[in-house]
Amino acid sequence: CWIYSEDLGKDPEHPTICGRCLPNLK
Numbered sequence: 234c235w236i237y238s239e240d241l242g243k244d245p246e247h248p249t250i251c252g253r254c255l256p257n258l259k
Contacts, residue, residue, distance in 0.1 A: 240252035247255060 243252050244255055
């Protein structure tokens, strides 16, 4: 992901994924 986001690491399952991309993985 190229997006820089402050909510990085919000999900313990995906510590390197930002909140914007998380829904795309689940």
